[in-house]
Amino acid sequence: MKGNLSEMGALGKVLLLIFSNCIASSLEIHRADYGNYLTKFxxxxxxxxxxxxxxxxxxxxxxxxxxxxxxxxxxxxQLSWSQYKVIIRLDSQDKRDFYIMETMKSTPIGTLNL
Known part of the structure; x- marks a missing residue:
């Protein structure tokens, strides 16, 4: 998926809706198994x-x-899907906020020391 998130369009919105419903409705005990099944499906x-x-x-x-x-x-x-894929792997909100702000300053994400 290339381009900005705004270009994901209706399909991206549908996926977000699917996951919001699935996460909200899955049971605690079976959440991991159900999540794995659902992503594969x-x-x-x-x-x-x-x-x-x-x-x-x-x-x-x-x-x-x-x-x-x-x-x-x-x-x-303004962020691309590739940039978000890097950012979502960071382990704290402070790190995510920092790298988002750095990226917004037009610093290429590849030059940041993750």
Whole structure:
């Protein structure tokens, strides 16, 4: 998936809605198993039609993205999906905020010391 998040369009919004509903409704005991099943199921449905941008790994990243940024209004449309993939792997909100601000200053994410 190339481009900005604003370019994800309706399909991206649908995926965010799917994960918000799934996370809210899954049971504590079976959450990990259900989450793994669901990501594989969604990838099996979308990848043949839309390509490798919807592989199981990409769907897992979408899921992690939703958990990290559950409020869509808090997103920065200037950041690319590649930049968000780096940012969601950071282990604290302070680190994420710092790297988002650095990226917003037009510093290429590849030059930041993660």
């Amino acid at each position: 969604i990838a099996d449905q979308l990848e043949p039609e839309y390509g490798s941008g919807f592989s199981k790994r990409q769907i897992e990243l979408f899921r992690q993205f939703y958990r990290t940024f559950p409020i869509a209004n808090a997103l920065r449309s």
